[in-house]
Amino acid sequence: MPLATAAAADGYSDDPRAWDILDIIAHDTGVERALLLPDATLEALGVPSLDLIQAMFELEAHFDVEIPVLISTGGAEFATVGGLVSHVLATLDRKAAAV
Numbered sequence: 001m002p003l004a005t006a007a008a009a010d011g012y013s014d015d016p017r018a019w020d021i022l023d024i025i026a027h028d029t030g031v032e033r034a035l036l037l038p039d040a041t042l043e044a045l046g047v048p049s050l051d052l053i054q055a056m057f058e059l060e061a062h063f064d065v066e067i068p069v070l071i072s073t074g075g076a077e078f079a080t081v082g083g084l085v086s087h088v089l090a091t092l093d094r095k096a097a098a099v
Contacts, residue, residue, distance in 0.1 A: 017063075021088050024062060025081070028055035038082030045081070052078075059088055067091050 026033040029051040036045075042052065060067050067088055078084040 015089065017089060017092060018085055020062065021059060021085050022081075024058050025055050025084070028058050036081045038080065038085070040081045041079055042081065042084070043079075063088075063092055063095075065091055065095050 022033060022036050025031070026036055029045075029047045031045050031047060056067055059065075068091070078087060
């Protein structure tokens with residue numbers, strides 16, 4: 001399946017950054033990439049907060065940005081995978097607009 005078709009199939013745009021984000025999340029949390037659907041909750045996927053924090057650090061390093069999260073919640077403000085991806089994409093868009 002071509003990249004754009006596969007991305008559309010799981011509810012994400014054909015933005016290659018979304019694929020990178022999902023690949024990093026899958027790697028750092030141990031969740032199968034195919035399960036990282038937009039409406040999937042991180043809680044239902046069993047993602048421990050420490051793994052989510054590690055994924056955030058990896059995303060920051062990969063994209064050379066600082067991704068704002070509420071320290072008190074350890075990233076728990078992201079209820080769904082789609083919410084997390086959208087948050088990271090918005091951070092990347094803000095960085096690009098500032099340049």
